[in-house]
Amino acid sequence: MPVDLTTLEGPDGWLEHDAAGRAGARVRRTRLPGGVRVLTEQVPGARSATLGAWVGVGSRDEADHERGSTHFLEHLLFKGTRRRSAMDIAVALDEVGGDANAATGKETTSYYARVLDADLPVAVDVVCDMVTSAVLRAEDVDGERGVILEELAAAEDDDEDVAQERFALAVHGDTPLGRPIGGTPDDIRRATRDAVADHYRRHYVPEGLVVTAAGGLEHDAVCDLVSGALAEAGWPVGDAPDPLPRRAATAGRLVPSRRGPGGVVTVERDTEQAHVLLGGPGLTATDERRWVMGVLVAVLGGGMSSRIFQEVREKRGLAYSTYAFDAGYADDGLFGLYAGCTPARVPEVVELLAEQWALLARDGLGEDELRRGRGQLSGSLVLGMEDSGARMTRLARAELVHGRWTGVDEALGRIAAVTADDVVALAGELLDAPRSLVVVGPFDDDLVAVAP
Incomplete structure (x- = not known):
């Protein structure tokens, strides 16, 4: 526990x-x-x-x-x-x-x-x-x-x-x-x-x-x-003052009102490859659904069997690197999908990223895919524990972020408890939030007219 x-x-x-x-x-x-x-x-x-x-x-x-x-x-x-x-x-x-x-x-x-x-x-x-x-x-x-x-x-x-x-x-x-x-x-x-x-x-x-x-x-x-x-x-060694309070957490608020409204951002660069990011608000660091988010990221873009890797790279050869990611803070978070591709293929890649996200939210996922997602997240957690630096960082996050220590067995249990319905519900909630599309490449503002 x-x-x-x-x-x-x-x-x-x-x-x-x-x-x-x-x-x-x-x-x-x-x-x-x-x-x-x-x-x-x-x-x-x-x-x-x-x-x-x-x-x-x-x-x-x-x-x-x-x-x-x-x-x-x-x-x-x-x-x-x-x-x-x-x-x-x-x-x-x-x-x-x-x-x-x-x-x-x-x-x-x-x-x-x-x-x-x-x-x-x-x-x-x-x-x-x-x-x-x-x-x-x-x-x-x-x-x-x-x-x-x-x-x-x-x-x-x-x-x-x-x-x-x-x-x-x-x-x-x-x-x-x-x-x-x-x-x-x-x-x-x-x-x-x-x-x-x-x-x-x-x-x-x-x-x-x-x-x-x-x-x-x-x-x-x-x-x-x-x-x-x-x-x-020369630091004091007398009576210990109370620790500074942890940063105030706001779990469960996916879309704080101060966030941007979403939309398309282009950054013009004279490059051979365009960089595409599609996403929006995510979960806070202390949200109990962070285990669900980990499985969702694995299913959508966490490995070679993930949806966007298969659709964007393996089936169509549109990108070398493509992945999903998230980040959580005390009162905010973000979630996104990334791909690097030939500039001429940006509209197609954006469409595929958005399509795979929407398909997950609409049609769900099967037991085999869920098992792979949970397995990938579990494996990365345990393999990361081979590094003393990762263990050291987990201790710091326990103290500074969560206010509690969660052992590996407990974490694996939380991952194993994630259901397909959990993943689908979160995918839909993320999809309903304001979405942003960022493209870096040899474009002017009018060229990338792809709705996120």
Whole structure:
């Protein structure tokens, strides 16, 4: 059964829970005296471990004057701390064969490192040092500005990335969720050291920090390592404040009124291939139908036997890449179908994508197709657990998004419980929402006149 993470507080201010899985994996949670939460999953026999430091803040939380700050911080925290230079950070992990990275999302930011199990103390020390003690020098802000602008330029040269960004804008409208995660070039050029530093001070605080780790580890040892690193940084170790509240969730509201009305968006590019995205609003991250959505995505475009792969690629040879996707946030979500094709075939491809979506909603699916969809989703979940990074991320989502831990067996049970009627009903609900069509390719606004 799921474990409610909000009802586990003990009299001493520590929170923890043990959950034995079928393979002997053990999940535990502790709130340290200073307020930082630590969640671990011990995997017997694992010789590596992944550690992440998370804050529940993303690009959607930026004020207008600090747009791009979340992404800027992702870069700047690698530029040096009070104890380490940028080179010191790189050397510390390189010399143990580890790797480190960071990720900025629309609702979270994370910094993580993967190392041999014996070198987990190095990962804890370096990652915690970066998160708690970044110096954010003005010269580093100016120097990294050029690096980020190059990163944005590379993304702008990727036409599929451009299509995805425009699709998010079309679905979410002129809202923080509709903005690009990394900010625009103008945002980055305008960003000041003071704005970035203020964003850091406000959000990188003990009651907002979640440390998660998975692999070859012991929970109490990780807590001791994290406590030591936080003490070294001068973070408080006294009475623990209450954790920052989770982002307010709005489950079950498929079409909030602030969304865009749908329609056709064309982005003119001199390309040999057009990129097509058709879709609209999806489910929130906490909607109980997310298991149904997973099966729906698998059936429509999750693998080689899926509907759009068979119709668009295998039967007609119209695309090399075609797939379905979804994304869920606290109070919003999106769902879409993608294909890359020769520009002249765009109308045909759009018609096929829309047709397969409508056929699923109208005519349903058979037991064999349902079984394949459930099997694909189940297999991807279990195979993903071979990666300690995926386990580490699941812990963070349990804490920051869901407020409860759901084990693999429980998740597989939820997938197995999805029925054909569930999938058909959701497909119809998605179909009835405002739809958006985004096409990137060598078109002017009048050429793509295909109703979504």
